[in-house]
Amino acid sequence: MAWEWYAQRWRHWIRPALMALYVLGLMVVIPLLCHQIAASGATPTDQAKFAGGIATLLALPFSIWEIAQHMVHYTRPHLQKFIIRILWMVPIYSLNAWLALIFPETGIYLDTLRECYEAYVIYNFMAFLLNFLYFEADMTTTELRSQHSHFFPFCCLSPCDGGSDFIETCKHGALQYTVIRPLTTVIALMCELGGVYGEGKFSLSVAYPYILVVNNLSQFVAMYSLAMFYTAYRKVLDPMKPLSKFLCIKAVVFFSFFQSCIISIMVYYGVIQTSFASQEQDVAQIGRSIQDFLICMEMLLAALAHFFAFSHKPYVDRTAPQVDCCSSFLAMWDVSDVTQDVTNHIRHVGASIASHVPSQPFYSISAGFQRL
Secondary structure, eight states: OHHHHHHHHHHHHHHHHHHHHHHHHHHHHHHHHHHHHHHHTOOHHHHHHHHHHHHHHHHHHHHHHHHHHHHHTOOOHHHHHHHHHHHTHHHHHHHHHHHHHHSGGGHHHHHHHHHHHHHHHHHHHHHHHHHHHHHTOOOOHHHHHOOBOOOTTSTTSOOBOOSHHHHHHHHHHHHHHHHHHHHHHHHHHHHHHHTOOOTTOOOTTSSHHHHHHHHHHHHHHHHHHHHHHHHHSHHHHGGGOHHHHHHHHIIIIIIHHHHHHHHHHHHHTTTTHHHHSOTTSOHHHHHHHHHHHHHHHHHHHHHHHHHHHTOSGGGOOTTSOOOOHHHHHHHHHOOHHHHHHHHHHHHHHHHHHHHSSOOOOOOSTTTTSOOO
C-alpha cells in the first residue's frame, strides 16, 4: 500500500527531491573545487577545472528540471520519449567533458562515450521529426508528392521527388551517421590502444586524418539530410516550432565536431600550444583539454536553449491519461526502436549495394502506421 501511495503522489515529491539532491551536490562539489585551487595556487589547469565545474553545475538544473517536467507531463510518449533523450545530451556532455578535465588520462575513453551519444542524438531528432509527421501533421497529397529542390552547394542538381521515397532517403541519410560515428569511434579507440591513432596529428602515417575525413563526410550527409527534410516540410512541421530545435541540434552536435577539428589544426601548427599550454603536454592532450573546457562552457548555453526549444509546456494536459513514474522513466531507456531502425538501415544499405536499386520503404520508427 505504501508503494502505491508513493506511485500516485510521485509528481508532488519528484521535483523537490531533485532540487534537494542538487543543493547537496553543490554543498559538496564547490568546497572541494575551492580547496583544490587554494592548495595548488590556482594554476591555469585548476582554473579551467573550476570554471568548467561551475558551468556544469549551472547547466545541470535546467536540463534535469526539463527532463523531470516531461516525465511528470508524459502525455504524448511518441514525441516526448525522443525529447527526453535529446535533453540528456547536456548533462552527459557537460559531466563527460568536466571529468575529462579532472582526469585527463581518461579523456580518450570519455570522449568515446560522448561521441557515441552524439550519433544517438541525431537518430532521436530525426525520429522526433518523423513521428510528428506521422502522428500529428496534417499533410495533403500535394505536400506529400511535391518535388523538393536541392540547396547550395548542390542547387544545380535536378529536384528530387517528394513523398515516402524522399522521406526514406532523408531518414537513411541521418541514420548512416548513427552507424558510422560509433564505428569510427571504436576504431579510433582501438588505434589509440595500438599506438597508431595519432590524435591531433595530420600525418599520413597515423589513423587520425583518415577517421577525421570519414566523420566529416558522414556528418555532412546527416546534416544535409536533416536540412533537406526540414526545408521540404517546414510548413507541415511549423506547429512544433522546428527551427529552434533544429538549430539546437546543429549547434551542439555539428559545431562541437568542427570546433574540435579547428582546435586540432591550431594545436598541430603551434598556434595554441605556444600561447596556452606547456611543452610538457603532448598535442592530443592539449587539444582535448581545450575542447573539453569549451564544451563545459557551451553546455550552459545549450541548456538554456534546450529549456525553451524543447519545453514541456506544450505537453501539459490535465485531461490526458496520466502515466505512472515507472512507465515514463523506463521509456527513456527502452532502445528497442534504435536497434530495430539501425538493423533495418544496415539491411537497406546491403540490399541497395547488392541490387543497385533502392529497397522498399519501411517505417520502423513509427511502426504500426500506414505508409504515407
